[in-house]
Amino acid sequence: MNKITEHFDKIAKDYDYYKSKSWYYYENLKKLYRGLIPPEKALLDIGCATGDILISLKPRYGLGIDISPEMIKIAQYKHKEKQNIEFRAGKIEDFSRDLLFQNFDYIFMADVMDHLENVSSAIANINQISKPNTQFIISMANPLWDPILIIGGKLKLKMPEGPHQQTSIKELESILLKNNFKIIEKNYRLILPVFLPFFSNFINKIFYRVPFLRNFGLVFFIRCSKTI
DSSP states (O other): OOHHHHHHHHHHHHHHHHHHHTHHHHHHHHHHHHHHSOSSOEEEEETOTTSHHHHHTOOSEEEEEESOHHHHHHHHHHTTTOTTEEEEESOHHHHHHHHTTOOOSEEEEESOGGGOSOHHHHHHHHHHHOOTTOEEEEEEEOGGGHHHHHHHHHTTSSOOOOSOOOOOHHHHHHHHHHTTEEEEEEEEEOSOOSOOTTHHHHHHHHGGGSHHHHTTOSEEEEEEEEOO
16 A cells, blocks of 8 residues: 555545535535536546545536545445446556546546656546547646645644645646647636635635736646547
8 A cells, every 4th residue: 555545545534524624625626627517427536535526516427536445435435325426446547448448528636636646647547548529627736835735734724735746837737738638728716715704705706817816826727638
């Protein structure tokens, strides 16, 4: 068992508790994905944790995979009534051959990038299973926020970060292009990740339209498709 799996297995039982503490952040993350992915699509969620984002998108069919078997056990129990949703434990590399024969409308990774052992390898595998009609979406923490997030984790104000390595936005774009992905859209969201009545929703709704301010958003996302 590697250190990343070990970390997420360890925090799995408290994962939803940490999400409830940061509810405003997670609700806005779900809102972002609902704006990018219509309902009734076939979805692959890589790094699905306990499955809440996948479920919120109301897919026709959904497959969630996660490196942590403990996270998958919780996801399977929480969403056992969902006959159109599957959850499996493992890395994308473990499933790439099986998934070659499935046609996903959207593949997405929410807050997973920093925990991948090898970003280039993971994206190469995603390219292999993508079809011409598949859109691939990545959301990740803006590297500018990394010091704040690490301190927040140590103070137990948020979920512990665990083992991770930072991938710059420029590096991510380069890896995507090398793996034959065309960038359709990229932007930021959530400059204020805590809820202040009236103020938070207002500023988060407009800041990313302002060129100077948008780069300070906590969440960076990129949407792309296969070129060949």
